[in-house]
Amino acid sequence: MKTLCDYSKKDIEKHHKKIAALVNDPKYICEKCARAANDKKALCKPNKIKDE
Ligand SMILES: [Zn+2]
Incomplete structure (x- = not known):
């Protein structure tokens, strides 16, 4: 699984719902x-x- 640490700012924008959870x-x-x-x-x- 990709860690939160791996997310770039762009990824965070794209996956913010998943990240929020x-x-x-x-x-x-x-x-x-x-x-x-x-x-x-x-x-x-x-x-x-x-x-x-
Ligand atoms: Zn880390």
């Missing part, structure tokens, strides 16, 4: 790119935002 309840943050996502698979270097 991936980031509406973020649990992970990418340590490399500072992007957040619900699913760690959507990030290249995910780290939990909160410890559970």
